[in-house]
C-alpha cells in the first residue's frame with residue numbers, strides 16, 4: 001500500500017513467530033483453490049481491515065530462497081496498490097504498523113527476502129514522493 005507522499009505500509013512480525021520483530025510487507029499465503037490476487041485481497045482484509053480491489057494491484061517483484069544455500073524454499077511476490085478502502089489497523093495482536101519512506105525503508109530491520117523486494121519498491125516510492133511535491 002503506497003500512500004500519497006511516497007510512504008509504504010510495513011508490518012512488524014509478532015514476537016512468537018519466525019523473524020519476530022522484523023518489518024515485512026503485509027500479506028500472507030495463498031490457500032488451495034485461490035488465485036494470487038484473491039489471496040492478497042483476503043489477507044489484507046484479515047490483517048489490516050482494509051478492502052483492496054484486484055484491478056488496482058500491480059506486480060512489483062518476486063524474491064525466493066535458495067534451498068542449496070540452506071534458505072527456505074519459498075517464493076514471495078510483492079504487489080503494490082495506490083488505492084484501498086478503510087484505514088489500516090493492526091488486527092492481529094503484536095503486529096505494529098508504520099508508514100515508511102523510501103529512505104527509512106532501507107534502515108528498517110527486515111526478513112531476508114523483504115530486502116530485495118524493498119529495493120525494487122524504492123524507485124516507485126521516490127516517484128510518488130516527487131510527484132506529490134509538484135502538485
Ligand SMILES: Nc1nc2c([nH]c(=O)n2[C@H]2C[C@H](O)[C@@H](COP(=O)(O)OP(=O)(O)OP(=O)(O)O)O2)c(=O)[nH]1
Pocket residue numbers: 017018019024025027028029072074076111112113114
Ligand atoms: N516476509 C518474509 N517471510 C519469510 C521470509 N523467510 C521465511 O521463511 N519467511 C516465512 C515466515 C512465514 O512463515 C512465511 C510468510 O507467511 P505469512 O506472511 O503468512 O506469515 P505468518 O508467520 O503469519 O504465517 P504462518 O506461518 O503463521 O501461517 O514465510 C522472508 O524473508 N520474508
